[in-house]
Amino acid sequence: MDRNILFFKTGVSMYDAIVIGSGVSGASVARELSRYKLKIAVLEKGDDVCSGTSKGNSAVVHSGYDARYGTNKAHYNVIGNAMYDNLCHELSVPFVRNGTITYALSEEEVEKLQELTENAKKNKVPGVKLLNRKELEEVGGDFGAEVCGGLWAPTGGVVCPYNLVIAMCENAAENGVEFFLNTEVNHIEKEAIGYSIKTNRGEFISKIVFNCAGTHADEMNNFVSSEKLKIIPRKGNYLILDRKLSGKVKNTIFQAPKKLPGGGHTKGMVMVPTVDGTIILGCDSTDVDDKDDVSTTREGIEAVYQYFSENWKNFPVSREIPEFPKKMIISSYAGLRAHSVTDDFIIGEVKDAEGFFNMAGIESPGLTAAPAIAAELVSEVSKKYIFEINPAFNPLRKIPKQFRDMNDEERIKALERDKNYGKIICRCEEVTKAEILQAINSIIPAKSVNAIKMRTRAGMGRCQGGYCGPEIVSIISEETGIPITEITLSGEDSFIVPYETCIPGEI
Numbered sequence: 111m112d113r114n115i116l117f118f119k120t121g122v123s124m125y126d127a128i129v130i131g132s133g134v135s136g137a138s139v140a141r142e143l144s145r146y147k148l149k150i151a152v153l154e155k156g157d158d159v160c161s162g163t164s165k166g167n168s169a170v171v172h173s174g175y176d177a178r179y180g181t182n183k184a185h186y187n188v189i190g191n192a193m194y195d196n197l198c199h200e201l202s203v204p205f206v207r208n209g210t211i212t213y214a215l216s217e218e219e220v221e222k223l224q225e226l227t228e229n230a231k232k233n234k235v236p237g238v239k240l241l242n243r244k245e246l247e248e249v250g251g252d253f254g255a256e257v258c259g260g261l262w263a264p265t266g267g268v269v270c271p272y273n274l275v276i277a278m279c280e281n282a283a284e285n286g287v288e289f290f291l292n293t294e295v296n297h298i299e300k301e302a303i304g305y306s307i308k309t310n311r312g313e314f315i316s317k318i319v320f321n322c323a324g325t326h327a328d329e330m331n332n333f334v335s336s337e338k339l340k341i342i343p344r345k346g347n348y349l350i351l352d353r354k355l356s357g358k359v360k361n362t363i364f365q366a367p368k369k370l371p372g373g374g375h376t377k378g379m380v381m382v383p384t385v386d387g388t389i390i391l392g393c394d395s396t397d398v399d400d401k402d403d404v405s406t407t408r409e410g411i412e413a414v415y416q417y418f419s420e421n422w423k424n425f426p427v428s429r430e431i432p433e434f435p436k437k438m439i440i441s442s443y444a445g446l447r448a449h450s451v452t453d454d455f456i457i458g459e460v461k462d463a464e465g466f467f468n469m470a471g472i473e474s475p476g477l478t479a480a481p482a483i484a485a486e487l488v489s490e491v492s493k494k495y496i497f498e499i500n501p502a503f504n505p506l507r508k509i510p511k512q513f514r515d516m517n518d519e520e521r522i523k524a525l526e527r528d529k530n531y532g533k534i535i536c537r538c539e540e541v542t543k544a545e546i547l548q549a550i551n552s553i554i555p556a557k558s559v560n561a562i563k564m565r566t567r568a569g570m571g572r573c574q575g576g577y578c579g580p581e582i583v584s585i586i587s588e589e590t591g592i593p594i595t596e597i598t599l600s601g602e603d604s605f606i607v608p609y610e611t612c613i614p615g616e617i
């Protein structure tokens with residue numbers, strides 16, 4: 111690609127390609143772009159990558175049985191699912207194909223599952239089967255007495271979504287992509303060639319723009335196009351159960367899908383055994399106004415709590431743990447689906463805005479589908495603009511083994527290499543000071559408490575950071591030189607220490 115065609119203005123930051131947003135969509139696009147010799151920037155308004163929906167979802171790599179045949183959702187879900195083994199291998203991200211089961215409690219629900227089985231066949235989802243009660247037991251264990259059958263999808267899997275997105279961003283950065291955090295796009299103008307992107311940190315110019323702004327993708331599109339989009343944020347609330355239950359749940363288990371009052375359907379409640387050993391329970395589905403408010407709602411949490419209290423008996427885990435173990439709830443969270451009024455992913459070049467590419471309306475199964483969408487989209491764009499291959503592109507991201515996964519011998523060796531492996535900071539998740547320092551000094555540096563948490567799991571255990579939180583604040587401050595009063599939980603004004611007090615004994 112001839113740079114001179116693209117660089118046409120001085121005094122501003124100029125790029126061949128700019129990606130707005132660093133969720134799973136933006137991260138996938140950035141990594142795909144880094145396969146080519148381009149100057150690429152990612153603009154992210156959060157203080158860290160993966161600041162939006164990609165960090166708060168069900169963590170399921172869907173098989174693709176329920177995405178309506180003929181839609182973008184169905185197409186990219188199935189291709190995306192098939193990419194996961196290789197993708198996670200390249201990025202050193204844990205991924206487990208544990209299979210999903212959608213269970214039925216009535217003949218009416220069995221009929222719904224029959225429809226989904228046929229939909230799965232059309233979508234070419236491998237191995238999907240509608241099982242009767244006996245067959246279901248053979249696959250998934252002893253379900254409750256009221257369960258009369260279930261849909262088995264063996265290619266369904268689980269991944270840690272923020273782990274994956276951070277890995278993709280780090281790999282993109284290793285391959286030359288520049289990340290601008292705390293950089294919010296406020297306006298975009300079409301220029302003679304390309305786009306002028308106005309942010310709180312100055313102007314960026316690029317001929318090609320990828321709009322991966324999640325719940326804000328409609329605003330980005332609407333700056334440049336007369337074909338307006340509308341994204342409705344749709345909230346889902348979750349509960350997390352302690353890692354003490356690790357191994358007790360094998361498959362991801364959904365209730366039969368439910369119709370939503372305003373049309374469409376939700377996959378319903380789901381029990382997910384995560385790759386980290388916790389269990390996720392969720393979620394409800396409610397349209398909201400605020401595109402960034404991921405606070406949990408009382409109604410949402412109550413809906414999840416009530417569902418699992420009443421239906422715990424239906425899940426195989428109830429044979430060993432008969433009652434819903436409410437004391438095992440260690441945390442809760444909420445995520446916002448970027449629901450497009452078209453009810454499908456909106457992908458591709460905007461008709462009246464050449465060089466502006468949308469990945470909008472990326473709601474579920476977006477985590478699964480995004481790598482496939484990005485691969486196809488970037489490949490098409492590369493042909494249109496004749497990108498030159500980057501011969502130095504390295505798809506592999508190597509990371510040190512985590513202390514909690516090391517055997518005794520490996521721990522001794524790690525300690526010999528770096529004495530900071532000898533200091534456990536997070537007791538619940540066995541995270542050492544060495545790992546926290548690695549996160550702070552990584553290619554996309556973690557400088558807030560939540561950024562450390564997403565990379566190391568420090569603060570994600572039973573005590574939820576009660577013990578390690580203050581230590582982590584001190585380590586960030588010491589290592590980066592940022593005053594302790596300016597360290598945040600997750601950027602903006604989420605300060606933790608309001609002012610410094612005197613040290614005991616020095617009064």
Ligand SMILES: Cc1cc2nc3c(=O)[nH]c(=O)nc-3n(C[C@H](O)[C@H](O)[C@H](O)COP(=O)(O)OP(=O)(O)OC[C@H]3O[C@@H](n4cnc5c(N)ncnc54)[C@H](O)[C@@H]3O)c2cc1C
Pocket residue numbers: 130131132133134135136153154155156159160161162163164165166167168169170171172293294295296322323324325326327344345346347393445446447448469472473474475476477478479
């Ligand atoms: C409750 C729930 C459950 C789900 N479960 C699953 C599941 O199990 N499996 C699955 O496959 N999918 C699931 N999904 C869908 C999946 O999470 C999303 O499709 C996916 O995370 C969307 O990624 P994204 O990158 O498009 O958006 P996001 O992750 O929201 O990323 C957008 C990024 O853009 C940034 N941004 C926004 N505006 C601006 C701006 N003006 N300037 C700069 N940056 C900006 C944001 O800060 C954010 O980091 C679920 C979604 C929800 C809400």
